Amino acid sequence: xxxxxxxxxxxxxxxxxxxxxxxxxxxxxxxxxxxxxxxxxxxxxxxxxxxxxxxxxxxxxxxxxxxxxxxxxxxxxxxxxxxxxxxxxxxxxxxxxxxxxxxxxxxxxxxxxxxxxxxxxxxxxxxxxxxxxxxxxxxxxxxxxxxxxxxxxxxxxxxxxxxxxxxxxxxxxxxxxxxxxxxxxxxxxxxxxxxxxxxxxxxxxxxxxxxxxxxxxxxxxxxxxxxxxxxxxxxxxxxxxxxxxxxxxxxxxxxxxxxxxxxxxxxxxxxxxxxxxxxxxxxxxxxxxxxxxxxxxxxxxxxxxxxxx
Amino acid sequence: xxxxxxxxxxxxxxxxxxxxxxxxxxxxxxxxxxxxxxxxxxxxxxxxxxxxxxxxxxxxxxxxxxxxxxxxxxxxxxxxxxxxxxxxxxxxxxxxxxxxxxxxxxxxxxxxxxxxxxxxxxxxxxxxxxxxxxxxxxxxxxxxxxxxxxxxxxxxxxxxxxxxxxxxxxxxxxxxxxxxxxxxxxxxxxx
Numbered sequence: 001x002x003x004x005x006x007x008x009x010x011x012x013x014x015x016x017x018x019x020x021x022x023x024x025x026x027x028x029x030x031x032x033x034x035x036x037x038x039x040x041x042x043x044x045x046x047x048x049x050x051x052x053x054x055x056x057x058x059x060x061x062x063x064x065x066x067x068x069x070x071x072x073x074x075x076x077x078x079x080x081x082x083x084x085x086x087x088x089x090x091x092x093x094x095x096x097x098x099x100x101x102x103x104x105x106x107x108x109x110x111x112x113x114x115x116x117x118x119x120x121x122x123x124x125x126x127x128x129x130x131x132x133x134x135x136x137x138x139x140x141x142x143x144x145x146x147x148x149x150x151x152x153x154x155x156x157x158x159x160x161x162x163x164x165x166x167x168x169x170x171x172x173x174x175x176x177x178x179x180x181x182x183x184x185x186x187x188x189x190x191x192x193x194x195x196x197x198x199x200x201x202x203x204x205x206x207x208x209x210x211x212x213x214x215x216x217x218x219x220x221x222x223x224x225x226x227x228x229x230x231x232x233x234x235x236x237x238x239x240x241x242x243x244x245x246x247x248x249x250x251x252x253x254x255x256x257x258x259x260x261x262x263x264x265x266x267x268x269x270x271x272x273x274x275x276x277x278x279x280x281x282x283x284x285x286x287x288x289x290x291x292x293x294x295x296x297x298x299x300x301x302x303x304x305x306x307x308x309x
Numbered sequence: 310x311x312x313x314x315x316x317x318x319x320x321x322x323x324x325x326x327x328x329x330x331x332x333x334x335x336x337x338x339x340x341x342x343x344x345x346x347x348x349x350x351x352x353x354x355x356x357x358x359x360x361x362x363x364x365x366x367x368x369x370x371x372x373x374x375x376x377x378x379x380x381x382x383x384x385x386x387x388x389x390x391x392x393x394x395x396x397x398x399x400x401x402x403x404x405x406x407x408x409x410x411x412x413x414x415x416x417x418x419x420x421x422x423x424x425x426x427x428x429x430x431x432x433x434x435x436x437x438x439x440x441x442x443x444x445x446x447x448x449x450x451x452x453x454x455x456x457x458x459x460x461x462x463x464x465x466x467x468x469x470x471x472x473x474x475x476x477x478x479x480x481x482x483x484x485x486x487x488x489x490x491x492x493x494x495x496x497x498x499x500x
Binding site: 025026029032037039041042043301304308 | 408
C-alpha cells in the first residue's frame with residue numbers, strides 16, 4: 001500500500017497499522033534527505049500550508065515549519081495571540097479567511113478537544129492535528145514510535161511505560177493508540193490523581209510503583225507535569241512528585257537492564273528527569289526531535305499526495 | 310470447441326525477447342570498456358545507479374570493472390528520484406520512494422548516471438535536480454542499457470548506450486536481472 005487510508009491526520013485512533021508503516025517507511029527516506037548537504041526536495045512546491053497555533057508551542061511549530069520548508073511548500077504562520085481571535089472571531093471564520101488565500105493544508109494546535117475534527121468537517125482543506133487540548137497529538141506519538149523503532153529495531157512486542165501526568169496528556173493518549181496498533185505492551189505510571197479513571201478500558205495496565213514499572217519496561221516515556229492545565233492541586237508538592245515519579249541516574253543504574261529514556265519536551269529538569277538522565281547515552285530525546293522533522297515531512301507528503309489538482 | 314489459455318501463457322505470447330543473457334553480457338563488457346576509455350582509473354568519477362532498476366546495471370558494471378579490469382575503489386551510489394519527479398499529484402497510484410545511498414560528495418566529480426531504460430527522459434531530468442543535493446558535479450554523463458529513441462519528452466540523450474530500440478508507446482521494454490528476477494533478459498511486451 002502506498003497511500004494513507006485517511007484524508008486528514010486527526011488522531012492515531014483513525015489510523016491503521018499499515019498507515020503507520022507507510023509513514024515510517026517514507027520518513028526513513030526523508031531522514032536521509034535531511035542529512036544531505038542540501039536538505040530540501042521540491043515535491044510540494046505548489047502546495048500552501050497554514051500553521052494555525054491557537055496555543056503555545058516551540059518545538060512542534062518549528063518542527064512542522066521546517067518539515068514544510070524542506071518539502072518546498074509555501075508556509076504561512078498564524079498565532080492566536082495578537083490575531084483577530086482576540087477580537088471575537090470564531091474558529092471557522094478564521095480558518096475560512098485563511099482558506100480564501102488558497103491554502104491546501106492546515107496544521108492546527110488548539111486548546112479544545114475535537115477542534116481539528118470540527119475543522120475537517122467544515123473547511124475544504126487537509127487537516128493535521130498538532131495537538132487538540134488533552135485529546136491527541138498524533139505526530140508526537142508517531143515520532144515517538146519511530147524513535148523506538150530506530151533504537152530497538154521494532155516496536156512490536158516491546159514494553160513501554162508512560163510515566164507522569166497521563167490525565168492531561170494528549171501525548172499519552174496518542175502514544176497508547178500508536179504503540180498498541182504496532183503490537184507493543186503499554187503500562188502507565190504516575191500519581192493516582194493524574195491517572196484517568198477507566199484507563200484500563202484502553203488495554204493499559206496501571207503500575208503505581210515507578211521502580212517496578214522501569215524494571216518491566218524496555219522504554220520509559222517521561223511526560224511533563226502540565227501545570228498550565230491543572231485547575232487543582234493533583235499532588236502535595238513538586239518535591240514529593242520527584243521523589244516518587246522522577247527518574248535519576250541512581251535509579252536507572254539500579255535496574256537489571258538498560259532501558260531507553262524518552263521525553264516529548266519541554267523537559268522540567270530535576271522534576272520528571274534529572275539532567276544526567278536527560279543527557280545520558282540511553283536517552284533518545286534529541287533523536288526524537290530530529291525524527292520529528294522526518295516523520296512530519298512524511299505525514300505532510302503523504303496527505304499532500306492526495307490533494308487533487 | 311473452446312480452449313482455455315492461462316494468463317501467463319498469454320503474457321508469454323505477447324512478449325518477444327530483445328536481448329538474451331549472452332547478448333547482455335557482451336554489451337555490459339563493451340559499456341565497461343567505454344567507461345574506462347573516458348574515466349581511466351575512476352579516481353575523479355562516481356557511478357550513480359538510478360532507483361529502482363538502474364542499481365542492478367550499476368552494480369554489474371562495477372563488478373566487471375573491478376574483477377576484469379582491476380579498477381578498485383570505484384565510488385557507487387544509488388539515487389532515488391521520487392521526491393523530484395514532475396508528476397507528483399498527477400498519478401492515480403502514487404509511487405513509493407526507494408532508498409538513496411550516496412555516502413560521498415559529488416562536488417567537482419564526473420558523475421555517470423546509470424539506468425536500465427531511457428524513455429521520456431523525465432526520470433533523468435529529476436535525477437539532474439536530485440544530484441545537486443550532494444554537491445555540484447563537474448560533469449554528468451548518462452549510461453543506459455536500452456534507449457527507446459523517438460519517445461523523448463525532453464532534450465536528453467545518453468552518453469553510452471547498450472542497444473537502441475524503436476518501440477511504440479503501447480509497448481513496454483522489460484529488463485530482467487539475474488539477482489532480482491532470476492535471469493538476465495530484455496523483453497518487449499505488448500500491453
